[in-house]
Amino acid sequence: MNIYDISQKAGVSTATVSRVLNQSTKVTEKTRNKVLAAIEECGYTPNAFARGLGLNTMKTVGIMCADSSDPYFARAIYFLGEALRKSGYDVILSCTGFDQDMRERQMSLLLNKRVDSVILIGSNYTSDTDENNRYITDAAKSIPVMMINGNINASNVYCIASDDRTAVFDVTSQLISSGRNRPLYIYNSRSYGGIQKLRGFRDALKNNRIKADESNELFIGFRRSGGEIFPVKEIKKSIEDHFAKYGSFDCIIAAEDIIAVGALKFASSNGITVPDKLAVAGYNNFELCECCEPELTSVDNHLELLCDKCVSLLMEVFSGESIPKQTVFSCNIIERATTDLKERPRL
Amino acid sequence: MNIYDISQKAGVSTATVSRVLNQSTKVTEKTRNKVLAAIEECGYTPNAFARGLGLNTMKTVGIMCADSSDPYFARAIYFLGEALRKSGYDVILSCTGFDQDMRERQMSLLLNKRVDSVILIGSNYTSDTDENNRYITDAAKSIPVMMINGNINASNVYCIASDDRTAVFDVTSQLISSGRNRPLYIYNSRSYGGIQKLRGFRDALKNNRIKADESNELFIGFRRSGGEIFPVKEIKKSIEDHFAKYGSFDCIIAAEDIIAVGALKFASSNGITVPDKLAVAGYNNFELCECCEPELTSVDNHLELLCDKCVSLLMEVFSGESIPKQTVFSCNIIERATTDLKERPRL
DNA sequence: TTGTATGCGTTATCAT
DNA sequence: ATGATAACGCATACAA
Numbered sequence: 001m002n003i004y005d006i007s008q009k010a011g012v013s014t015a016t017v018s019r020v021l022n023q024s025t026k027v028t029e030k031t032r033n034k035v036l037a038a039i040e041e042c043g044y045t046p047n048a049f050a051r052g053l054g055l056n057t058m059k060t061v062g063i064m065c066a067d068s069s070d071p072y073f074a075r076a077i078y079f080l081g082e083a084l085r086k087s088g089y090d091v092i093l094s095c096t097g098f099d100q101d102m103r104e105r106q107m108s109l110l111l112n113k114r115v116d117s118v119i120l121i122g123s124n125y126t127s128d129t130d131e132n133n134r135y136i137t138d139a140a141k142s143i144p145v146m147m148i149n150g151n152i153n154a155s156n157v158y159c160i161a162s163d164d165r166t167a168v169f170d171v172t173s174q175l176i177s178s179g180r181n182r183p184l185y186i187y188n189s190r191s192y193g194g195i196q197k198l199r200g201f202r203d204a205l206k207n208n209r210i211k212a213d214e215s216n217e218l219f220i221g222f223r224r225s226g227g228e229i230f231p232v233k234e235i236k237k238s239i240e241d242h243f244a245k246y247g248s249f250d251c252i253i254a255a256e257d258i259i260a261v262g263a264l265k266f267a268s269s270n271g272i273t274v275p276d277k278l279a280v281a282g283y284n285n286f287e288l289c290e291c292c293e294p295e296l297t298s299v300d301n302h303l304e305l306l307c308d309k310c311v312s313l314l315m316e317v318f319s320g321e322s323i324p325k326q327t328v329f330s331c332n333i334i335e336r337a338t339t340d341l342k343e344r345p346r347l
Numbered sequence: 348m349n350i351y352d353i354s355q356k357a358g359v360s361t362a363t364v365s366r367v368l369n370q371s372t373k374v375t376e377k378t379r380n381k382v383l384a385a386i387e388e389c390g391y392t393p394n395a396f397a398r399g400l401g402l403n404t405m406k407t408v409g410i411m412c413a414d415s416s417d418p419y420f421a422r423a424i425y426f427l428g429e430a431l432r433k434s435g436y437d438v439i440l441s442c443t444g445f446d447q448d449m450r451e452r453q454m455s456l457l458l459n460k461r462v463d464s465v466i467l468i469g470s471n472y473t474s475d476t477d478e479n480n481r482y483i484t485d486a487a488k489s490i491p492v493m494m495i496n497g498n499i500n501a502s503n504v505y506c507i508a509s510d511d512r513t514a515v516f517d518v519t520s521q522l523i524s525s526g527r528n529r530p531l532y533i534y535n536s537r538s539y540g541g542i543q544k545l546r547g548f549r550d551a552l553k554n555n556r557i558k559a560d561e562s563n564e565l566f567i568g569f570r571r572s573g574g575e576i577f578p579v580k581e582i583k584k585s586i587e588d589h590f591a592k593y594g595s596f597d598c599i600i601a602a603e604d605i606i607a608v609g610a611l612k613f614a615s616s617n618g619i620t621v622p623d624k625l626a627v628a629g630y631n632n633f634e635l636c637e638c639c640e641p642e643l644t645s646v647d648n649h650l651e652l653l654c655d656k657c658v659s660l661l662m663e664v665f666s667g668e669s670i671p672k673q674t675v676f677s678c679n680i681i682e683r684a685t686t687d688l689k690e691r692p693r694l
Numbered sequence: 695t696t697g698t699a700t701g702c703g704t705t706a707t708c709a710t
Numbered sequence: 711a712t713g714a715t716a717a718c719g720c721a722t723a724c725a726a
Contacts, residue, residue, distance in 0.1 A: 002719050013697045018721055026695060048460050049399035050719035053702050058396065058460065060439070067425060074421035078414060081442055090460065092407070093440045095428055113395050113405065113437065232637045261638045268640060290579045291608045293615060293640045349703055360713045365705060373711060397703030400718050 001044050010038040021046055052114070060090045061314070062110035064103070065121040068095050070224050071286050072303070076121045076148055079307035087315050089116070097225055098124055104135040111139060117314055119146040123161075123193030126150045144317045146310050149193050153325070158317070160310045160327045162301035164193050167331035168200030169207075171281050171299060172253050174333065176208045179344040180251040180279060183210070186218045186239070186263065187255035197255050197283070215246035220259070235262025236269070243270075250278060251339075257282035261292050264338065268293075280338040294337035301331045348391050357385040368393055399461070407437045408661070409457035411450070412468040415442050417571045418633050419650070423468045423495055426654035434662050436463070444572055445471055451482040458486060464661055466493040470508075470540030473497045491664045493657050496540050500672070505664070507657045507674045509648035511540050514678035515547030516554075518628050518646060519600050521680065523555045526691040527598040527626055530557070533565045533586070533610065534602035544602050544630070562593035567606070582609025583616070590617075597625060598686075604629035608639050611685065615640075627685040641684035648678045 003021075007014045012031055019027050020035040027035075038044075052058040061084060065073040081091050092115060094106045103125070110118055118139060125147060127133050133152050139145055140156035147159045172183060185201040187194055198217070205212040220238045224230050239262065243249075254260035260282030267274050274280055274294055282289060285300035306329060313323045335341055350368075354361045359378055366374050367382040374382075385391075399405040408431060412420040428438050439462060441453045450472070457465055465486060472494060474480050480499050486492055487503035494506045519530060532548040534541055545564070552559040567585045571577055586609060590596075601607035607629030614621050621627055621641055629636060632647035653676060660670045682688055 003721095004719080014720075015697060015699095015722075016695090019696090022721080028695065031696080045455075045459050047400070047719050049396055049403070049405065050702090051721080052396035053394070053400050053704085053719080054721045056396070056702080060460075068415070068428065069418075069422045069425035071416070071418065071421070074418070074424075075416045077440070078416040078442060081415065081440060085442075090456065091440050093410075093424070093428060093438050095425060095432075108392075109437065112392050113407075229634045229637065232634075258634070258638070264640075287576050287579075287605070288635070288638060290576065291605070291635060291639055293612075350705095351703080361704080362706085362714075363712060366712085369705080375711065378712080394703050397718090398705080400703080400720090401705040403718080 001042055003046065006035065006038045006042065006044050009042065010034045056114070057116050058090075058114065059088055060092055060113070060115050062092045062094055062113070062115040062118040063121065064094045064096055064106060064110070064118060064125070066096060066098050066124055067225055068093060071288075072284055073121050075286075075303055076307055079304045080119060080121075080148075080311060083308050083311035087311060098223060100127075100132055107135050107139055111142065115143065116318070117144045117146060119148065119310060119314075120150055121148045122191070123149045123151070123196075124189070124191040126152055126192035128192075144314065146314055148306055148310055151192055151326075158313060158323060158325055158327075160306050160313065161193075161329070162303075162306060163328050163330045164301070165196040165200040165203075167299045167301065167333070168197040168253060168255075168283075169204045170200075170331075171297075171333050172201050172204035173207065174341045175251045175253065175279055175281065175339065176204065176210070177343045178279075178339070178341050181210060182249045183251045183253060184216055184218060184242070184249040185253045185255070186220060186235075186259050188220045188222050188259060189255065190219075194255060201253060216249075218242045230258045232258065232262050232265060235259055236265040239263060239266040240270070252278065252280045254280065254282050257284045257286055257288045257296060257298055260296050260298070260338070261288060264292050264294075264296070274338050275340050279340065281333075282338075285334050289334070289336060297333070297335045297337070297339040297341075299331050300334050302329050305329055348389055350391075350393065353382065353385050353389065353391050356389065357382045403461070404463050405437075405461065406435055407439055407460070407462050409439045409441055409460070409462040409465040410468065411441045411443055411453060411457070411465060411472070413443060413445050413471055414572055415440060418635075419631055420468055422633075422650055423654055426651045427466060427468075427495075427658060430655050430658035434658060445570060447474075447479055454482050454486055458489065462490065463665070464491045464493060466495065466657060466661075467497055468495045469538070470496045470498070470543075471536070471538040473499055473539035475539075491661065493661055495653055495657055498539055498673075505660060505670060505672055505674075507653050507660065508540075508676070509650075509653060510675050510677045511648070512543040512547040512550070514646045514648065514680070515544040515600060515602075515630075516551045517547075517678075518644075518680050519548050519551035520554065521688045522598045522600065522626055522628065522686065523551065523557070524690045525626075525686070525688050528557060529596045530598045530600060531563055531565060531589070531596040532600045532602070533567065533582075533606050535567045535569050535606060536602065537566075541602060548600060563596075565589045577605045579605065579609050579612060582606055583612040586610060586613040587617070599625065599627045601627065601629050604631045604633055604635045604643060604645055607643050607645070607685070608635060611639055611641075611643070621685050622687050626687065628680075629685075632681050636681070636683060644680070644682045644684070644686040644688075646678050647681050649676050652676055 096102045137154040145157040252263045282298035285298040289296040484501040492504040599610045629645035632645040636643040
């Protein structure tokens, strides 16, 4: 069942059928109806491959992320997918993990499939060497590349990001203003975004003349992968070790909500009251925040906004407009029960 | 840059280039090398659309689910994607919400894209009327349809499911055996799987000669959608209302982990000790279970196993083998701190 | 407004 | 083992 069959049945040429299919106005109402009737009768749908071959697009964009089961990425995929669908695009999903080889391989698979664009979710796609970013800038030579929370400066790659540095700076500053003076920052990623957050923390300390050394920072090397459950217990253990080694702290700023949950576990199992003796702030403001006890203060990074903006910018690129290569949104602190952020005179 | 250019550069015919590209053995080592050199030199990659047109496949399968940001679906997408990738297939992702119209529309979009198969994740794709399932059985006329946790009896649709009825039956029975006699079942979905779970609960009560009426069952009509945060507070409120209306219960079986979290919130804010006064069991055994306080007993439904099996069965279908139309796996109860399941003499 | 003819880049069939 | 060429199904430039 192809366009030729339909043209036969309707008694017109294939060109006319094609015109009807493509909403061309240059078709009489009468012939249009004949064609539509034939199409309806046969339940005909045009072959997307042939169509793609002619138009050189199948209206699909590739989405790459490390792990679609990570809540942050999962939500981004959802928001991006919805926005793209509304604009008439389908998404090919590609999970790469954190391995450079896999990233490159998956990117080239997407390019082979002739996607119209690739969207990279997560700052882990921003490497610190040009060499490791090459596969991205190369891809950008043939199609626009969009990065959610990435930061690569190259032609035809566009970055949409939340201002993580400022967010961590603000939450840390507010904790200090509320009377805390022994902060601990806990993080699990040294990706671009991870570095930005860490900078925010350090800047806040410097700004408040609090000494910053290894006692203030705890790196935990865990990373979600393969739909596996995040090791809250291990986080708790790491905090206990840190505590034993460096002594106490009166507030914890976590680079991810799940780390903050580990901190709450640490507190409860060691008889430390939250937020009295220990304030805790998370990052991402997901479902988890309302599930733990007490409920978690967290930073909302407006993921939906980022995703919507990403897609609308992409559509502008498709229609030939030129768009900013970098778009940054600020974050919001959502206060719940693990902090008490009202300002207090510094002792 | 196409296959013709390469054939020119290598001094061979397009047929030979194609043979090299498709690992055909019928080509001399020498000519193969000439061709490979030309390909390498030009950085040539075959056009997937033209390829699809000739082979009538682009090696892609469509995945449909209600909401890719739901942790259960997100994990399924991850596992399916990985397994498919290993088998050389890409995935087109399609979120449909819970709306029949959208389901049908998305399915037809996938069929238009000529995917090789469609995988439906979630029992919500199993409607109770044939009419509403029509779009699935119709699709199955052209491609194999796989259902994760679905149950539709039709030619060319294959269901892979966990035995939810038995799982809820078992967890309820064990709670009763451990000395509880006023159980409450809380659920939020009347999909096929939702009904199965409810049946398991009712069967367990009947089996233990415990009266079953509306005081034992609480339906909360919330459903995750659009990446929105699940309303734990509302769940807690609903339980309080139910409590006020029907009096107390000594164990709660929840159809989803997040509901169980709501139950824990209810307990803690009403001074009810868990598991002493109230035992709580969740369902899905996700990350959440280790984040709440106390840690949640839950049912593990082996999602990864289901997904792997789904893909391996699909590959068998592709290679012409005939496979069972229904494959069922049993679940496991993972006991944590919200229950005390050791058997006790019934008073 | 409609039809004719050709190109799109492969793969596959049939010769050689 | 290799080459010539016909599909594959659609879009479109050009002709009418």
